[in-house]
Amino acid sequence: MPARYGGFETAVEEIGRRLAEAGHEVTVYCRGERHPEREYLGMRLVHLPAVKKKVAETLSHTGLSVLHAAGRRITRRGPDVALVFNAANAPLLPVLRTLRIPVATHVDGLEWKRTKWSGSGRRYYRTAESLAVRWSDALIADARGIQDYYTERFGADSVFIAYGAPILARPDIxxxxxxxxxxxxxxxxxxxxxxxxxxxxxxxxxxxxxxxxxxxxxxxxxxxxxxxxxxxxxxxxxxxxxxxxxxxxxxxxxxxxxxxxxxxxxxxxxxxxxxxxxxxxxxxxxxxxxxxxxxxxxxxxxxxxxxxxxxxxxxxxxxxxxxxxxxxxxxxxxxxxxxxYVWDDVAKEYEKLCEDLAARRRTRRTVRPKK
Known part of the structure; x- marks a missing residue:
């Protein structure tokens, strides 16, 4: 934060600021360039390091973020709900589940199809998808095509919540x-x-x-x-x-x-x-x-x-x-x-999802494949 690069950054900023405006306490775990303040648009920012390697950057940062959230949970100041972006983080979900923190995983696209990943990287992402299905209380898909993929491949249900679009009435030409x-x-x-x-x-x-x-x-x-x-x-x-x-x-x-x-x-x-x-x-x-x-x-x-x-x-x-x-x-x-594609509508869908998770109206039973 502030968002400059990538869809997840933009989504977290747009959704998080609206949840904060609605009265919720929002903590965002950040990497990269630090914002000079600990709060931005009503969101609390926590900056943590990451290993600067393609295969380890995301998972190393998420690992530290999960441990930080776990520490706050132990002291009774932790989150009621965790939103995890990217199915690649799925191996860390059991830590959140051990602390009884309901979690929704935004599974993103079909990451294993990206050519930047070699055979081992591709296998990891395929495995991570199945772990996200197994350990998430809810899956979030931002496209119907992604929703269909998880239904067909895993028999798993997901919540469809699209992104919003910034409407530019008067761009600075x-x-x-x-x-x-x-x-x-x-x-x-x-x-x-x-x-x-x-x-x-x-x-x-x-x-x-x-x-x-x-x-x-x-x-x-x-x-x-x-x-x-x-x-x-x-x-x-x-x-x-x-x-x-x-x-x-x-x-x-x-x-x-x-x-x-x-x-x-x-x-x-x-x-x-x-x-x-x-x-x-x-x-x-x-x-x-x-x-x-x-x-x-x-x-x-x-x-x-x-x-x-x-x-x-x-x-x-x-x-x-x-x-x-x-x-x-x-x-x-x-x-x-x-x-x-309206950000206000998107944020309301996330708010409802978080409320359902906190009230245990959504659990792993609503995601896991039907036997």
């Missing part, structure tokens, strides 16, 4: 001018540089297109040097393709979404993707990778889809040929986000 861009005069990619986010496909498809307006690529990845090199090799010396790296100025990022002629969204293995919702809330014309998660969020009218280099190139050229139609799709996306 002046930020675009400072960065050297004008509304409607560029295409945009915002993604971590990971193969399953298909940044390589966006870059290659754009390069093969006859597009005149530049492609602006925002993003990086701390553990993906080889993939980053591959993406930049695909761009070659094409002067139309511009890599900005990570953009931490949130006003500038909002302006980039709002001013793009198209937003090219290649994410394929997550659930409801926050970057997609942010683009929709900004009124961007979305061209998304054709998987069930993205179709679920966009519907049939609020976006266009691609599956290969040729179809992406076609969509980019079509948007430049008819920018009015692209703008209309952007408005349809904004309307859909405002109707279906």
């Amino acid at each position: 002046g930020k675009l001018a400072e960065a050297g861009y004008a509304p409607g005069e560029y295409h945009l990619v915002v993604a971590r540089f990971e193969p399953e986010n298909h940044v390589h496909l966006a870059v290659e498809g754009y390069r093969r297109s006859g597009a005149v307006k530049p492609l602006v690529v925002v993003g990086s990845a701390p553990y993906a040097d080889a993939y980053t090199t591959q993406v930049k090799e695909l761009a070659g010396d094409d002067p139309r393709i511009r890599f900005l790296g990570g953009v931490w100025d949130q006003d500038l990022l909002d302006a980039l979404y709002a001013g793009a002629l198209t937003y090219l969204h290649g994410h394929s293995v997550g659930g409801t993707n926050p970057s997609l919702l942010r683009a929709m809330g900004a009124g961007a014309c979305v061209v998304a990778y054709d998987v069930n998660f993205n179709r679920e969020v966009l519907g049939e009218e609020a976006g266009r889809f691609f599956g290969d280099v040729e179809s992406l190139a076609y969509q980019v050229e079509a948007a430049e040929a008819d920018p009015g139609a692209a703008a209309d799709r952007g408005e349809a996306a904004r309307k859909r986000a405002a109707e279906h």
